[in-house]
Amino acid sequence: PVLLLEPVPQNPGPQNEYDLLVIGGGSGGLACAKEAAQFGRKVAVLDYVEPSPQGTKWGLGGTCVNVGCIPKKLMHQAALLGSALKDAQHYGWNIAQPVHHTWSLMAQAVQNYVKSLNWGHRVQLQDKKVKYFNMKGSFSDPYTIRGLTKAGKEVSCCVISAILPVCSQIAGALEYGITSDDLFWLKKSPGKTLVVGASYVSLECAGFLTGIGLDTTVMMRSIPLRGFDQQMASLVTEHMESYGTKFLKRCFPTKVEKLESNRLQVTWKNTDLGTEETDSFDTVMWAVGRAPDTEALNLEAVGVKTNSETGKIVVDASEATSVPHIYAIGDITEGRPELTPTAIAAGKLLAQRLFGQSSELMDYDNVPTTVFTPLEYGCVGLSEEMAVRCYGSDNIEVYHAYYKPLEFTVAERDATQCYMKVVCLREREQRILGLHFIGPNAGEVIQGFALGIKCGATYPQLMKTIGIHPTCAEEITKLHITKRSGLDATVTGC
């Protein structure tokens, strides 16, 4: 999340020390700052991490690097390697089962890597002559930020804003629970864990915790992966269930208490059965959403409009806020995808528009993404329900297939949820509206197709593309059974 101060495009005078002040040293902020510095501008970045309720802190780089994408994918990889160890036996490797996982070994390796990235970012800023301040502050007037270091010094710098995990409001939630901000920095294993939430954060974390051998439960109030294609979301959770993650569906917690043993006793309501249930866990992790910390910035004082419901900053197509020289990019902005690559791209383009000769706006359409659950889900474009809503079910065609990755055969792995579908317009050209894929390496599979969709790919063009054999991705170029036909969509043989 980044808030940018952009004074007049002259040389910085005594009032304007910098051409650009970036608040927030995350994916978007750093990208924008470095790009602006390329144009020879005086740029400063303010980054400050308010410790989590449990006291966790981290370095420069933002959510992605420290408590998001990077450690998540590494821990996901650790879990995948656990499956690989099981597969390996079938392929002839003699390993004594069961194999055990040690949290601290993994955590240390991941944390060390993240720290190297923090360091790398600081070096990069230095190389590009971007000034970096590890401090927090708020707007004192539209052109000045009061910066407060730990010692409380006043500097004309900016305040950090953040988008933080939201904790539940119930009794005991804040004191005894952790969030994703803490999970990746735990020194000891979280043990038997309850993950509350149905977001991708919740499912991804629950997924890798299960994969490394921990007793893991997910508590969901209603549907999984809201906003994503719901058929795919169901396949994801079905797979997790067969993988060993427990689910408490249509439940919500009512209180968290600490037991003498130091374990946590969680009580919840089951809305289907109308009953109250309880169980004890070593760790309770809240993954019920993320919200911006815009209050701390004192945005109201300078007139930057935010969405009253979400608290996010309202921006236009050029990332401008309601105050002309203040811009915002990344997770903190209303209505934008909360993804690192979009923040980075938006940041770079913004810098190019402000200081370069460019007028190119960020294109937020057809942004691909991947959910790194044990069986990964990659997608680009519209979900099936969104396509139906926009065009009507008579005007769209969905081609789909259940397939089995070759590597699963010898490993005797269940491929029940390995599935893909392409949603197209039915009219003559048959333009592709959305592509959805569940299977191994979903991100790798989807990336190139996202590019194709950016080029306006049609179903016939997809069919003309020859497959690479043997891969999972090739099945996309062979999709030919429609949902409408009702025929069996299982891919057979070679």
Next chain:
Amino acid sequence: MTVWLFLCKSFIITKLKEAAKYEKKVMVLDFVTPTPLGNSWGLGGTCVNVGCIPKKLMHQAALLGQALEDSRKFGWQFTEEVKHNWMTMTESVQNYIGSLNWGYRVALREKKVTYENAYGEFVGPHTVKATNKRGVEKLYTAERFLIATGERPRYLGIPGDKEYCISSDDLFSLPYCPGKTLVVGASYVALECAGFLAGLGLDVTVMVRSILLRGFDQDIANKIGEYMEGHGINFIREFVPIKVEQIEEGTPGRLKVIAKSTKGNQIIEGEYNTVLLAIGRDSCTRKIGLDKVGVQINEKTGKIPVNDEEQTNVPYIYAVGDILQDKLELTPVAIQAGRLLVQRLYAGATSKCDYVNVPTTVFTPLEYGACGYSEETAVEKFGEENIEVYHSHFWPLEWTVPSRDNNKCYAKIICNIQDNERVIGFHVLGPNAGEVTQGFAAAIKCGMTKEQLDSTIGIHPVCAEVCV
């Protein structure tokens, strides 16, 4: 009267299912002439039995060996030394192949395609003789014929090659661990096999006459070779074997290989348990009576020239697959060509197989996915000043924690400056290269330009995002 008669060593079921869909009477003749060492296999052709499928599975076994090592760094704990058991792997692989053979027979039956395990050859116009393994002969006539007989590995023509050496036709069902292996050749078959054998823990040497992966982008081919060398595979460059002798019989035995330099008179000797020849493949077109029906073949290569509708010079005889002249030797290409052919003949379709921008992947230890022009062919066709090459090394996130191979993965995109910087070549060297490349191949088919590439948002964190 049978309408369609397929002569297959390579079998492509989709084509047959396609023809049968239009209620034509279809028959397939498939026969595997045993290898010099006596090896044979079931229905499905090279891909299923001695190509893509077992290759990828054994490649996966090797990758899992690497995964085992990585997993320690990610917190998994188990005994120090883990050994690989060749028989366990081979049995699993062969069982899976057996299930595919069976699956094809069932599918053919369901579609009412007549199948005979017999060697087919033309004896006269519209007539084929089928000889089964007991020597019983039958004659069949048909309105149309499709030749899809595929290829078999070539031998060196030196003393001891057929008696003591194996080929890819033997490797995937070898009933004993090959041990210390010499792989002769620099094709993708040679490098893929050498790669997984080394990954399983075997001592592997590759003997190369000149360059690696002829026909592929040479910059990448060299990177692949370097990577393999860096991972313990020995390369003997610019030598060819001239004699193979048996020192000791056994499973495996011990063989002595004498080789001569291509650049002088130097002779070297080496001892190996197994010698795997991967020096090329020859089309199975010379002994199927093509002369009796007047089908022209390229006398030198044995390949069959066809028009853009897969038709030979004899109007009622068609051909698809590896035996085609100037076409790619890939399963998906054969499948696509065959399916479209049948649709054109019986469903009034007009689509022809698009042989341009066909993607492929070499499953070496560091995988290589490619679509379109290599850098050198692009330079040759368009001129160096008219192309722009964008490239980058990258380090997969998953390799950071185990501190593995920083700066070995690589991606490059070749653009045609004169055509709006259209992407004409895509190359990626890294894990899951096939999965990565597939989508980019679709985008290339849509005519993507560098600008569109740049404006596509990456998925984070994956390897493929380095390409956008």
